[in-house]
Amino acid sequence: MNIQLLQWGLVSFTIGLILSLPLAAVYYDNSPPWAKIFNNPRKLKSAHTDFFMQAFAAGFVYLLEWAAKSEFPLFIVIPLIFGTICNPLILLIEATSLYRSGFAAIFYRFLKSTSPVSLLFAWLAISVYFLPLYLMLFLLLLVLTGLLIIWSCKRKVITEA
Structure with a gap:
C-alpha cells in the first residue's frame, strides 16, 4: 500500500486545522493584522475546507488500495499527492494579495496550470482502474x-x- 497517501493526507488535514486559526481571526475577531494578510476571507474559508476534502480523498484512495489488495502505480499516486496539497494551496494564495506580483505570482500560475490537471488525471486513472x-x-x-x-x-x- 502507498502509505504516502495517508501521510500526505495527514499533512493536508493538519494544514486545514492550522488554517482554522487565521480563519477565526478574520471572521470572528475582525483582527486587522490578519485581515491585512488574508484580504479575501472567502478564499481562506475555501482553502480551509479544501485541505480537509483533499485529506479525505487521499484516505479514500488508500482505502481503495487496501480493499483491492493492490497498489496503485506511481503515475497515479504522484499526481494525486501533488494535487492533494497544491490544489488547496491555490486557494490559500488567492486569499492573500501575493498572487499578483513577484515570485509568488509565478508560483501561483504554475500551480494553477498544473495542479487541477494532475488531480483530474489521477482521478480519471483511478476510475479506469476500478470502475x-x-x-x-x-x-x-x-x-x-x-x-x-x-x-x-x-x-x-x-x-x-
Whole structure:
C-alpha cells in the first residue's frame, strides 16, 4: 500500500486545522493584522475546507488500495499527492494579495496550470482502474450531458447578444 497517501493526507488535514486559526481571526475577531494578510476571507474559508476534502480523498484512495489488495502505480499516486496539497494551496494564495506580483505570482500560475490537471488525471486513472464498464459509460454520459448543456447555453447567449 502507498502509505504516502495517508501521510500526505495527514499533512493536508493538519494544514486545514492550522488554517482554522487565521480563519477565526478574520471572521470572528475582525483582527486587522490578519485581515491585512488574508484580504479575501472567502478564499481562506475555501482553502480551509479544501485541505480537509483533499485529506479525505487521499484516505479514500488508500482505502481503495487496501480493499483491492493492490497498489496503485506511481503515475497515479504522484499526481494525486501533488494535487492533494497544491490544489488547496491555490486557494490559500488567492486569499492573500501575493498572487499578483513577484515570485509568488509565478508560483501561483504554475500551480494553477498544473495542479487541477494532475488531480483530474489521477482521478480519471483511478476510475479506469476500478470502475466496471457500465459505470464508466454512465460517467461518460454525464460528462457529455454537461458539455451539451454548456454548449447549448453558450449558443443561446451568443444568439441573444
